[in-house]
Amino acid sequence: MQQSESTHSTETAGVQSAQEAPGGEIIRFDKVVKRYGSNVVLNELDFSVAPGERVTLIGPSGSGKTTILRLLMTLEDIDGGVIWVNGEPLSHMRRGDKLVKANEAHLRSVRKNIGMVFQQFNLFPNMSVRKNITEGPVHSLGVSKDEANQRAEELLDLVGLNEKIDAHPTQLSGGQQQRVAIARALAMRPQILLLDEVTSALDPELVAGVLDVLRNIAQTTDITMLCVTHEMSFARDVSHRVLMFDAGQVAEEGPPEQIFGDPQEERTKSFLKAVLEHG
């Protein structure tokens, strides 16, 4: 296991010009490049997200959707360009008028505004549901244990699992584990919530429960959400905007009614056709 949570390639660590941070945007990708070996996953990607906006990322496997979320969560190194979050560079920090590789303190400072729910839940098997939800706020945000416990109970109410607060993750179904994972992410009071194919690992009968929870969160909070999903009806219901990705670039974007009802690009049409046929 690698211990350093985000290391940066030499190329990325190189000094870059510190341009003015964009305004009116909570997230901005500025010519972002990400490679895995010789495979270019994100190719000078530009896009931005407004505060409170809910954006769904769709596209074929390998188009870079999950990589975008992982870069935002600083789980991957960036190979070029700059990601801005709240007007601050994410993987870089300012030194004078330059941008240099971010250190751990900077990463933690920017990352505190971002939460993520993973495809495979990633609950901690050595902790109860309560501990899974409270450890982050207590140790990362400095919240008191009492406050964290109260918040955990509120969030478990929200996801309909209050009776499971002292259960062990292995005693829960996949759908229940994912709902706990959502509560855990929300416990950090993120401004930005990243959802990475959160229903892909679930049995079909468990998907609806998780999606209902997310619909409720979308309707009752102003959290900015970036969602990678193949659940097109969910994307249509909750998204303000849908981005269709192909080969590391935005192939098409627009409101869900347009993307799902009247796509303009052939690539979008063929992708949606394939998804609907298999869905």
Place this chain on the structure above:
Amino acid sequence: MEFFLNRFPLYLDGALITLLMTVLGSAVAFVLAMVIGILGTLRNPVARAVATVYTEAFRGVAALILLFWFAYAVPQITPYQLSPMFAGVLALGLNVGAYGAEVVRAAINAVPRAQTEATIALNMSWARRMWLVVLPQAWAQMLPTFGNLIIELMKASAIVSLIGVADLTQVAEEQRSSSGETVLAFGSALVMYFVIAQVLIFGMRLLERRANRRLGRAPAGGGLLDLLRPPTPGTKVGAAK
């Protein structure tokens, strides 16, 4: 039987020294294994180099030679004369610690990367991440091998008799010399070593069971007799779906 019963207090004294050597040597080995093992998982090249040098150096040296080095060579090149007990604890701890470090490193590396990613998503510091999530999960994987290493250390502690520590082997040798009963003298020591090993195995299995239960793996209930059988990690409690 009469031979053993008559000399039981002597054998018991020797066994206690052996047990003491085992506990102290294991403590030194455990601390070294944890520190060096964690260093070995870091990306920092200096930390990794320190871990590699220690592990390779002390794995590659016979514990007996290390013991003689501390007992006889160190006083010649330094102003310090180590007590035989201390020299024994140091030699055993350094030697077994090198094997333990590899166990720790492998166990940490075996914790799924996804678990670390979840801690990053919760913005935990490296120290919190290790303490709260990675080490508790790695601990369950370390314990079976740690159990073997402790038994090995306990048996290897017999070498301290060669520098005059009155451990179980030393007692057995003295009884053989004084009585001429080679079979009974060493047979009694065999039994005592076996009993000590069983106590250690029992203790380690208790720890294993506890660690696995914390990960939701240990079978519910289970009496003390179950501890005589190897645990079956991977058995999950409750419904998974």
